[in-house]
Amino acid sequence: MLVDSPPQxxxxxxxxxxxRRAIRSFGLLLSAAVxxxxxxxxxxxxxxxxxxxxxxxxxxTSTGTYGxxxxxxxxxxxxxxxxxxxxxxxxxxxLQALTRNPLADPGLLGINAGASAAVVTAIxxxxxxxxxxxxxxxxxxxxxxGALVWFLGxxxxxxxxxxxxxxxxxxxxxxxxxxxxMIMDKAALGRMRFWTVGSLSSATDSTIAQVLPFxxxxxxxxxxxxxxxxxxxxxxxxAKALGAHLNRTRALSMLAATVLCGAATAACGPIVFVxxxxxxxxxxxxxxxxxWIMPYAxxxxxxxxxxxxxxxxxxxxxxxxxxxIVTALVGGPVFIFLVRRRRTAQL
Amino acid sequence: MRTAVKNSRATKANRTSGANRAARxxxxxxxxxxxxxVRAVTVVVLLLAAALAASVxxxxxxxxxxxxxxxxxxxxxxxxxxxxxxxxxLRLPRVLVGLLVGASLGLGxxxxxxxxxxxxxxxxxxGLGQGATAGALVVIVLLSGDATEVTLGALVGGLLTxxxxxxxxxxxxxxxxxxxxxxxxxxxxxxxxxxYLLTKSDIVDAARAVVWMTGSLDGRDWEQVWPLLALCAVxxxxxxxxxxxxxxxxxxxxxxxxxxxxxxxxxxxxxxxxVLLTATAxxxxxxxxxxxLTAPQLARRLTRSPGPNLVPSxxxxxxxxxxxxxxxxxxxxxxxxxxxxxxxxxxxxYLLWLLVTxxxxxxx
Numbered sequence: 138m139l140v141d142s143p144p145q146x147x148x149x150x151x152x153x154x155x156x157r158r159a160i161r162s163f164g165l166l167l168s169a170a171v172x173x174x175x176x177x178x179x180x181x182x183x184x185x186x187x188x189x190x191x192x193x194x195x196x197x198t199s200t201g202t203y204g205x206x207x208x209x210x211x212x213x214x215x216x217x218x219x220x221x222x223x224x225x226x227x228x229x230x231x232l233q234a235l236t237r238n239p240l241a242d243p244g245l246l247g248i249n250a251g252a253s254a255a256v257v258t259a260i261x262x263x264x265x266x267x268x269x270x271x272x273x274x275x276x277x278x279x280x281x282x283g284a285l286v287w288f289l290g291x292x293x294x295x296x297x298x299x300x301x302x303x304x305x306x307x308x309x310x311x312x313x314x315x316x317x318x319m320i321m322d323k324a325a326l327g328r329m330r331f332w333t334v335g336s337l338s339s340a341t342d343s344t345i346a347q348v349l350p351f352x353x354x355x356x357x358x359x360x361x362x363x364x365x366x367x368x369x370x371x372x373x374x375x376a377k378a379l380g381a382h383l384n385r386t387r388a389l390s391m392l393a394a395t396v397l398c399g400a401a402t403a404a405c406g407p408i409v410f411v412x413x414x415x416x417x418x419x420x421x422x423x424x425x426x427x428x429w430i431m432p433y434a435x436x437x438x439x440x441x442x443x444x445x446x447x448x449x450x451x452x453x454x455x456x457x458x459x460x461x462i463v464t465a466l467v468g469g470p471v472f473i474f475l476v477r478r479r480r481t482a483q484l
Numbered sequence: 485m486r487t488a489v490k491n492s493r494a495t496k497a498n499r500t501s502g503a504n505r506a507a508r509x510x511x512x513x514x515x516x517x518x519x520x521x522v523r524a525v526t527v528v529v530l531l532l533a534a535a536l537a538a539s540v541x542x543x544x545x546x547x548x549x550x551x552x553x554x555x556x557x558x559x560x561x562x563x564x565x566x567x568x569x570x571x572x573x574l575r576l577p578r579v580l581v582g583l584l585v586g587a588s589l590g591l592g593x594x595x596x597x598x599x600x601x602x603x604x605x606x607x608x609x610x611g612l613g614q615g616a617t618a619g620a621l622v623v624i625v626l627l628s629g630d631a632t633e634v635t636l637g638a639l640v641g642g643l644l645t646x647x648x649x650x651x652x653x654x655x656x657x658x659x660x661x662x663x664x665x666x667x668x669x670x671x672x673x674x675x676x677x678x679x680y681l682l683t684k685s686d687i688v689d690a691a692r693a694v695v696w697m698t699g700s701l702d703g704r705d706w707e708q709v710w711p712l713l714a715l716c717a718v719x720x721x722x723x724x725x726x727x728x729x730x731x732x733x734x735x736x737x738x739x740x741x742x743x744x745x746x747x748x749x750x751x752x753x754x755x756x757x758x759v760l761l762t763a764t765a766x767x768x769x770x771x772x773x774x775x776x777l778t779a780p781q782l783a784r785r786l787t788r789s790p791g792p793n794l795v796p797s798x799x800x801x802x803x804x805x806x807x808x809x810x811x812x813x814x815x816x817x818x819x820x821x822x823x824x825x826x827x828x829x830x831x832x833x834y835l836l837w838l839l840v841t842x843x844x845x846x847x848x
Contacts (some may be wrong), residue, residue: 198559229612244672289840305609305668313773316698323691409672442505462676465749467672473652476508476665 161429162393164422168436172219172443179215179443180208181442183450196296217340218443218460220352221401222411227359228397229412230419230430235390237415239475242408243279243398250308250315251282252402257315261325272347280395282307312480335406335461337446345402351400356435358393362386363427370425408461411438412467417475456481522785523790524736524796528681531783531799535583538806542582543575544715545813573705581704581768581810582823583802584712588765590801591723591794593776594783595758598730598792599751601660603838606777607762610664611671613771616763617697618674620770624693625685634696635708635767644764645674646687650755699772699824708768715764719757724794726750731791772824774831775808781838 138413151408180196181187185207187195194200195208220346225243232241259265267276289303315333319326368381376384401408416430423429442460445467449458494675510520536680543559548570550558557563558571593606602608607613619641623629629637653834654657678697682690708797731749732740737747782804783796808826 203821305671308607309773310828310831313698313825313831316694317821317828318827320691320698320825321696323687326690326694327687329681330682334676334683409676458680462680465672469669469676472669472672473666476662476669477652477655 144329150337152245161423165432165436168433168440172436172440175440175443175447176215176219179218179447180211183207183211203347208275210463213342213345214337214446215443216345217348217404218337218446219439220345220349221337221405221408222439222442224352224355224397224401225354225408225411225442226415226434227306228401229438230368230416230427230434231359231362231390231394232412233416234430235387235394235425237370239420240393242410242413243394243402244407244412246286246304247282247307247311248279248286248395248398249306249402249409251278251280251285252276252309252399253329253407254278254314255281256332256403257318257325257329260328261318261322272400272403276351276395276399279399279402282311283391283395294455331459332406334459335464336459337405337442338457338459340404348404351396355393355397355400357390359397360431362390362393363431366390366427367425369389372425404460406461408442408464410464410472411442414468414471415441432481474477521789522786524789524793525817527783527786527796528799531796531803533596535799535803535806538803538810539579539583542806542813543571546570546575546777546812558572576786577705578701579704579710579806579809581712582701582806583717584709585701585765585769585772585807586779586802587720588712588716588761588801589772589775589805590779590783591720591798592758592762593764593801594777594780594792594794594797595723595730595754595761597780598734599660599755600663601641601734603777603781605660605664605667606775606780607758608771608777609671610647610649610667611674612642612649612759612822613766613773614671614678616642616766617771618677619643620696621678621681621685621693624696624838625638625689628689632707638767638770639763642766643759645670646755646759646763650752650759692786695822696770698822699766699770699827700822702722702822703771704768712720712764712768715760719761720798723754723757726754727794730754730794734791770822770824772805773828774834775804775827778831778834779804783833830837 177189177192180192181189187204187207191204192208194202195205196212199205199209215400226305228243229241230242232246233239235241252275255274255276256271258278259274263270263274265271285305286304289307315329320331365376365386366378368376368388369383370376371379373383398412416434419430419433419437423433442464446460446464449460449463452458492714508520508522540555542551544555550567550571554563554567555571558567559576561568563571584601589607596606596607596610597603599605616638619637619639622641623634623637626635649663649667649670652670653663655662671801682693685693729740729745729747732743732745733747733750735743740747766772779801780793780797783793783800786800787793787796805823805827808830810825812821812823812826815821
């Protein structure tokens with residue numbers, strides 16, 4: 138079930154030649170430039186269109202004009218999109234490397250459903266109404282389900298099918314619970330139906346301040362794991378022979394993925410397929426080296442998320458389409474394409 | 485992957501040898517003979533008895549309780565006019581819808597699980613329920629339709645989703661895992677659409693939609709019974725007539741081909757039947773979760789026989805749904821929960837157990 142295992146073995150043994158490294162670094166810079174453009178677009182486009190000069194003015198020489206206020210509003214939304222996108226992309230990359238499974242995705246693995254179930258519990262039974270309260274519940278839910286899927290989906294030799302099925306089954310069960318709660322509690326329904334689709338619109342500066350530490354810790358942890366995960370990609374025995382701590386790496390990877398995904402889910406609601414698509418696309422041009430996949434995923438995932446957010450703001454004017462809906466509508470077909478492209482013998 | 489294949493072969497062999505012990509040949513005059521699995525027949529008879537007993541108890545349950553003896557008397561036409569109204573007009577249709585929906589879901593689930601060769605390849609996981617929900621939500625939220633139109637919308641949604649899954653997983657034949665994974669992808673897209681429709685609705689419509697999405701037998705009358713009954717009367721014999729071919733395909737496409745089964749034709753026919761059964765059942769009662777997933781698994785464990793176990797699954801589905809409906813009425817008293825909540829909770833617990841044991845056995 139391994140995908141691209143032979144190149145993975147080569148990548149670690151032979152360091153990339155300088156030219157290739159230069160190309161990749163240049164590509165990363167280019168991606169960052171694209172990200173900056175998309176972020177600008179995310180600030181400029183919306184119910185009130187702003188010109189790039191106005192955006193610039195609002196960002197750097199704010200004088201409190203109407204345009205500056207709009208920029209300020211959209212800035213926090215854009216920042217949250219940047220952070221959450223990077224977190225989802227990184228957690229997807231870590232999960233895909235950890236499970237040696239190109240179909241691993243926080244949404245598909247039920248981590249989102251765990252966070253949803255925990256959040257609806259928090260709203261209904263613990264009377265939590267603020268984001269700072271949700272975050273902790275979302276974490277606990279995400280971590281519990283992450284561990285459960287990992288255990289059920291085959292901690293010994295996980296295959297894409299097993300993990301996807303275990304994740305989907307647990308998601309189905311948890312969403313059943315979420316629905317039951319929403320039937321009994323109209324107030325929870327009122328809140329949850331907007332939270333469950335995944336949206337950036339609730340972003341404020343305090344939201345960002347609350348989740349920022351988690352993003353920072355998770356990102357550092359994930360980046361530090363690039364090397365051990367590279368070793369793990371060669372199979373358990375080889376990795377052990379190379380001096381990798383298998384269990385420690387696995388536990389830390391799960392932790393990093395859960396912290397990143399849990400924080401993103403707590404702040405924006407469950408957003409599927411960003412963590413699946415971006416690392417997958419990135420791998421097709423960086424090769425299997427996690428030291429390149431992770432930075433690229435961290436830069437390009439926000440491009441997708443902010444892009445989806447901008448699209449969602451534009452297509453159904455004057456109302457907007459939540460970003461989670463746009464990513465699922467784009468991601469579902471991509472997922473099906475990936476499934477179909479692989480040879481029958483593998484699936 | 486290779487070890488999984490080896491394991492599944494080994495378990496299949498075990499199960500087959502286990503079944504041979506229970507089989508008897510039923511010889512009839514004129515040289516005909518029929519292979520009879522004694523245990524399976526016993527299970528079917530017991531399940532039918534349980535379903536009927538649960539139905540009688542369920543008819544007697546409610547604000548105006550009626551003892552089982554009186555229920556039986558009323559059913560054969562000897563009750564008081566009051567009892568006759570309550571039993572035959574109010575409660576009997578609800579129970580019949582429950583039985584038929586459970587039977588359709590059980591049979592549809594068994595077909596899907598056999599076709600995808602995967603215990604989790606049930607309509608819930610594949611997104612048929614989500615598709616039917618999307619159809620119903622369109623009617624509830626965008627068109628503000630009445631109950632009949634919601635049913636029709638759900639039917640159309642379920643059928644379209646089934647068609648989409650089949651076409652998207654078609655690639656020189658439909659392979660089990662691809663079917664499941666494509667189903668998961670389709671399910672995610674449809675779920676997003678459903679989420680969007682929910683956020684677009686006002687809170688009254690949203691509450692109605694969520695109740696529908698959970699699956700409920702509340703207020704079902706004879707209008708829902710007849711289409712279900714007609715469909716089951718056509719599809720169940722059709723499916724059972726092709727059960728032999730389905731059982732052969734479980735041994736692998738090549739073997740089945742060699743044994744004279746037209747694999748893709750049987751599969752297409754049975755998938756269409758399974759989609760129709762599931763979509764109609766979902767249209768009548770909402771996407772009652774987990775019956776389609778659990779009924780075939782429980783039935784298989786009770787009969788201990790290999791193959792799709794279609795008839796036991798059908799009986800098990802009917803028994804499960806009626807029992808769950810009774811539990812949802814009894815357990816929560818005045819504040820009735822929809823039956824889908826009970827099947828969801830029970831099914832969730834069962835599913836976790838199933839995943840653990842299947843993992844231990846190296847299947848899934």
